[in-house]
Amino acid sequence: MSSLFKHLNHPQAKNCFMSNKFYRMTMRMNIDCNGCYRKIRRALLQMQELESHLIEKKQCRVSVCGVFIPQDVAIRLRKKTNRRVEILEIKEVDMEPESNKDQKP
16 A cells, blocks of 8 residues: 555545544543643544543543544544553444445345
């Protein structure tokens, strides 16, 4: 694939690496105070591929939903917040409508 697209800036190259699955990922992060909470929330709101997020302050858990690559989101969150991110669970849901699967050609 790298020989096909010489530059990652090529529009077709970006489409090859995009995820087409809907994920729900739960992570453990250290949320000590309101400042830590705001820092994590701000970083999550800047990620446009996320559709929703939930920050559980007392359980030190962050859940995100959307069409994304889970490892990339965890790495970006780590870099933006400067906090350790531990992935607890990744659930994968296919975006194909179920009505199309039941139809016969």
